[in-house]
Amino acid sequence: MTTREVVEQFLGLLAAGDPDAVAQIFADEIDWYVPGSDRLPWTGRRTTPAEVADYLRVLGENIVPEENIDKVEALVVEGRHAVLLGEFTRTARSTGRIYRMPIAMHFQVADGRITKLYLYEDTAKVAEAYAQ
Template identity: 45%
Template sequence: MSSENGPHSTRATVETFFRLLGERDADRVADLFAEEIDWFVPGREDIPWAGRRSRRQQVPEYFITMWPVFVAGESEVAIDQVVVEGADAVALGHFTHTVKANGRRFGTPVAMHLTVRDGQIVRLHLYEDTQLAAEAIGTVGTPRQDF
């Protein structure tokens, strides 16, 4: 089991995950995942990146689907705290994006639960406000300004 110590620690893997996200390297992010995974982003069906994934090869699809929706270089990922206990890590923070199609900027608080085993991520559950994202993207209503 992974812990905060050792070369395959939960904390080191999570830190690498966030670094590679910042570099927008979907394939290298995918390399951090086990072959079989429990990936879940609950939310609206009109948000194409929401939903479940169960295989490593589905990881890049998530980012390749999401990243083009937003203006490159204008997204901000602020991770305020990462709490690690054994194989589990919970990251708390805030994502801010600008929608490429309409210029709307929005932010959402996020919580992400990751589980690492033998240096590979086996679980990623991301909780964000997909209703707000759908409104900003223009798939429903008008975006709230609550960030």
């Protein structure tokens, strides 16, 4: 599979909402990073597919998934690298606050599996949405 095909498969599986299926398209060892804080338990580094599935479960417990709006504005691919540019809209389950922000995701793919995923988002805006 090409880098573009793997990333598009990731996006489709993510939209379907099955954390274990998403995790299966990651390599055995990965470099995953979502910046954040201790107040946001889904943020931080991950290194295995099982941790990706856990990330998605914890995130799903903290947002209202049926209210997600994901807009992909561009997917730029060069060799093993892909960069997705877009916008996420989420609702914080604990406060009911809606937050919308531009995002970028950097993927690296090898042998048909994702080896790296970095999510760049407005972590201050996310933390604010969950502040009590």
